Amino acid sequence: MSPAVGMTPPAERKGERKGDSTKAFRHAMLHPMATDADLPLDQLWMEYRNAFSDFDDLTLARWLAQTLGQLAGKSWRLSHPLLGAYRLAAQWGHDRQIWLKRLATPPAAYTESACCRAPMLPLLSRDVKESGLICQHCGETLVPFEEIPAELQPVLESWSAQYVPVHAVAHWDDRQRKRAGDYDRAYENAAAEAERLLALAGAEIAPKLLDFYPAAVWEDQDECLEVRPEDIVL
Ligand SMILES: [Zn+2]
Numbered sequence: 001m002s003p004a005v006g007m008t009p010p011a012e013r014k015g016e017r018k019g020d021s022t023k024a025f026r027h028a029m030l031h032p033m034a035t036d037a038d039l040p041l042d043q044l045w046m047e048y049r050n051a052f053s054d055f056d057d058l059t060l061a062r063w064l065a066q067t068l069g070q071l072a073g074k075s076w077r078l079s080h081p082l083l084g085a086y087r088l089a090a091q092w093g094h095d096r097q098i099w100l101k102r103l104a105t106p107p108a109a110y111t112e113s114a115c116c117r118a119p120m121l122p123l124l125s126r127d128v129k130e131s132g133l134i135c136q137h138c139g140e141t142l143v144p145f146e147e148i149p150a151e152l153q154p155v156l157e158s159w160s161a162q163y164v165p166v167h168a169v170a171h172w173d174d175r176q177r178k179r180a181g182d183y184d185r186a187y188e189n190a191a192a193e194a195e196r197l198l199a200l201a202g203a204e205i206a207p208k209l210l211d212f213y214p215a216a217v218w219e220d221q222d223e224c225l226e227v228r229p230e231d232i233v234l
Pocket of ligand 1: 113115116117118135136137138139140142
């Protein structure tokens, strides 16, 4: 018997339920400059952000420069609280054009980014092939894929080529879901594979960025497959 027209299959309902908070999380983490006040999580980030609102420009510039010093030499999970705090302060810095005012000197290893002239702090996300490495200060492309050092491109390309079809399972249409037979199982398998690939990014790929950048950040979640930072064990 075929399902009634208009009836939502369980996997789809699952897909909808998972959506809002995790999607808002990625939105807030990756696109801090484009906060949507209607999303509760964005509102929460706006509230967190207020912690930096009474820093004057000089204090903020020094805090950013000093924290960059502490971030140097490591690759960081996007979900790490220190990174979260840095990103919030960096938004203020961006709004107030702190880096253009040259009030504090970041550690010399951080060269200036072309997108917003802040020190380069790249984020590796699953969209790397399409969007390149993302700037943690302005949320735009920091290094387009073609400009990523040639030594890194093959490993990023191969990782991304594995990840793209896995992530796509979350966005299969009805026809693709039916063809898979048991969509719930396909979805669970994809989530497990995403965990493996994200762990690989954290353990092996992001550290390679440190050969070219003083610090790096990697996205440690997949909201569409309900993979949370705590699911990724290094
Ligand atoms: Zn930027």
